[in-house]
Amino acid sequence: MLSTETPPALTGDIVTPDHAEWDIARRAWNLAVDQRPALVAFPADAADVQSLIEYAIRTGLKVAPQGTGHNAAALGALDDTILLSTQRMRGVEIDPEARTARVQAGTLWLEVTEAATPHGLFPLSGSSPDVGVVGYTLGGGLSWLARRHGLAANAVTAIELVTPDAQLVRATADVHPDLFWALRGGGGNFGVVTAMEFELFPYGEVFAGMLLWPYERHAEVLHAWHALTETAPEELTTALRIMHFPPLPELPPFLSGRSVVVIDGAYAGSADEGAAAIAALRALEPEMDTFAPSSPAVLSRIHMDPEEPIPYRGDGAVLGTLDAAALDAFSAANQPGTPVLFGELRHVGGAVGRVPAGGGAAGCIRGGYLLFSVGLAMSPEMADGVAAGQAALNTAMAPWTIDKEYLNFVEHAVDPATLYDDDDYARLRAIRAAVDPAGRMVGNHPIPAAA
Numbered sequence: 001m002l003s004t005e006t007p008p009a010l011t012g013d014i015v016t017p018d019h020a021e022w023d024i025a026r027r028a029w030n031l032a033v034d035q036r037p038a039l040v041a042f043p044a045d046a047a048d049v050q051s052l053i054e055y056a057i058r059t060g061l062k063v064a065p066q067g068t069g070h071n072a073a074a075l076g077a078l079d080d081t082i083l084l085s086t087q088r089m090r091g092v093e094i095d096p097e098a099r100t101a102r103v104q105a106g107t108l109w110l111e112v113t114e115a116a117t118p119h120g121l122f123p124l125s126g127s128s129p130d131v132g133v134v135g136y137t138l139g140g141g142l143s144w145l146a147r148r149h150g151l152a153a154n155a156v157t158a159i160e161l162v163t164p165d166a167q168l169v170r171a172t173a174d175v176h177p178d179l180f181w182a183l184r185g186g187g188g189n190f191g192v193v194t195a196m197e198f199e200l201f202p203y204g205e206v207f208a209g210m211l212l213w214p215y216e217r218h219a220e221v222l223h224a225w226h227a228l229t230e231t232a233p234e235e236l237t238t239a240l241r242i243m244h245f246p247p248l249p250e251l252p253p254f255l256s257g258r259s260v261v262v263i264d265g266a267y268a269g270s271a272d273e274g275a276a277a278i279a280a281l282r283a284l285e286p287e288m289d290t291f292a293p294s295s296p297a298v299l300s301r302i303h304m305d306p307e308e309p310i311p312y313r314g315d316g317a318v319l320g321t322l323d324a325a326a327l328d329a330f331s332a333a334n335q336p337g338t339p340v341l342f343g344e345l346r347h348v349g350g351a352v353g354r355v356p357a358g359g360g361a362a363g364c365i366r367g368g369y370l371l372f373s374v375g376l377a378m379s380p381e382m383a384d385g386v387a388a389g390q391a392a393l394n395t396a397m398a399p400w401t402i403d404k405e406y407l408n409f410v411e412h413a414v415d416p417a418t419l420y421d422d423d424d425y426a427r428l429r430a431i432r433a434a435v436d437p438a439g440r441m442v443g444n445h446p447i448p449a450a451a
């Protein structure tokens with residue numbers, strides 16, 4: 001039911017299906033996702049967001065906030081829904097004295113790390129420079145400093161949002177504490193975030209980079225990495241990927257057409273301590289070794305994540321402890337010929353596994369490792385092939401999978417109960433019932449209101 005009421009005049013823009021720019025406006029960062037909302041709105045500020053929610057209240061439309069569309073694949077059908085893109089709401093302010101950052105809703109991580117670099121202050125940013133700060137953080141936020149400082153959601157100090165009844169509010173630990181807790185994990189279910197403030201960590205530089213070996217070395221590298229993770233200090237956060245690249249001119253020669261095993265990550269401390277922490281890996285004489293003292297902006301790029309929209313399929317799971325059989329299963333499911341571009345293991349635990357005092361609804365990740373895989377999906381047939389490869393990988397790792405998932409790494413619809421601890425899920429449902437009884441908000445992982 002698309003209302004006949006004219007959409008409100010905004011400082012930003014509204015694009016309707018009859019508009020020449022419609023196909024560009026409705027596009028997500030993940031180009032494999034075909035978003036077909038009732039209309040797309042590009043608010044310029046919080047007042048625009050309020051006008052849009054008032055319009056939704058009058059017309060019965062729903063509202064799906066979106067920063068970049070990195071996690072668009074999890075959103076369901078968007079009929080009768082305003083896709084509210086925050087991409088025009090940009091801006092970063094760094095307070096070097098207070099060691100905090102304030103961002104507008106559509107800010108990307110690279111914009112924060114570049115602004116923070118002159119101050120030597122590190123945000124808890126993730127592996128991709130162009131993931132949205134708000135979407136990432138509301139889903140938990142696993143950074144290269146995570147085992148030392150926990151999930152990014154717990155470093156948030158204030159969130160400004162327009163609620164489903166169109167009120168602009170500021171939520172902190174002291175004001176609207178339930179909302180402040182629920183947003184940090186419940187994401188787009190509770191309102192449209194317009195600005196967010198969070199802590200920065202004064203390292204100056206951290207010791208970070210990437211080690212690369214030819215695929216033929218993957219078994220010894222995988223076992224050495226796993227042994228390292230079993231005793232690694234919390235300052236060290238690393239990931240291992242087995243990657244199979246097609247021959248593509250856009251890729252650097254050391255990757256194009258090759259299969260490789262890559263370990264990357266960071267040590268939250270000095271270069272000497274960091275070098276000692278990864279000595280067992282360097283002893284395996286990698287073909288490439290970029291570990292060096294790194295600024296926040298450099299840290300944003302060590303994972304070589306794509307910085308332009310791509311069509312892809314991502315899938316993940318949370319694993320408990322791993323043994324030799326688990327490593328063999330991971331190897332066997334990631335051989336050359338797989339339709340999956342890479343299978344990845346990220347080491348979690350440490351502070352990632354603890355909910356700090358005052359933590360949010362996505363307070364921690366239960367488990368020792370995250371499994372994630374990505375495949376290119378240039379066509380529906382390619383997407384089907386990737387899905388089959390990912391299903392085979394997930395099945396191979398099923399004996400080590402725990403029954404909870406990490407929200408940011410879930411790119412399809414799941415039972416939301418699997419994303420939270422049981423008590424937290426019940427509390428989220430109660431808060432949803434209080435804040436959004438009409439079910440106006442459409443999050444990527446919808447939390448049903450308590451009956």
Ligand SMILES: Cc1cc2nc3c(=O)[nH]c(=O)nc-3n(C[C@H](O)[C@H](O)[C@H](O)COP(=O)(O)OP(=O)(O)OC[C@H]3O[C@@H](n4cnc5c(N)ncnc54)[C@H](O)[C@@H]3O)c2cc1C
Nearest residue numbers: 067068069070071126127128132135136141142188193444
């Ligand atoms: C290449 C790549 C690398 C990644 N690396 C990491 C990583 O290192 N660590 C990690 O934790 N995750 C990582 N992710 C996952 C990523 O954090 C999630 O996909 C996240 O949801 C992306 O946020 P976004 O705003 O960019 O995406 P979007 O799809 O725009 O947003 C995701 C959801 O967040 C909510 N949301 C966004 N903006 C608002 C708002 N203003 N108000 C209310 N709700 C909002 C909505 O529910 C929305 O559906 C990665 C993903 C990719 C594709």
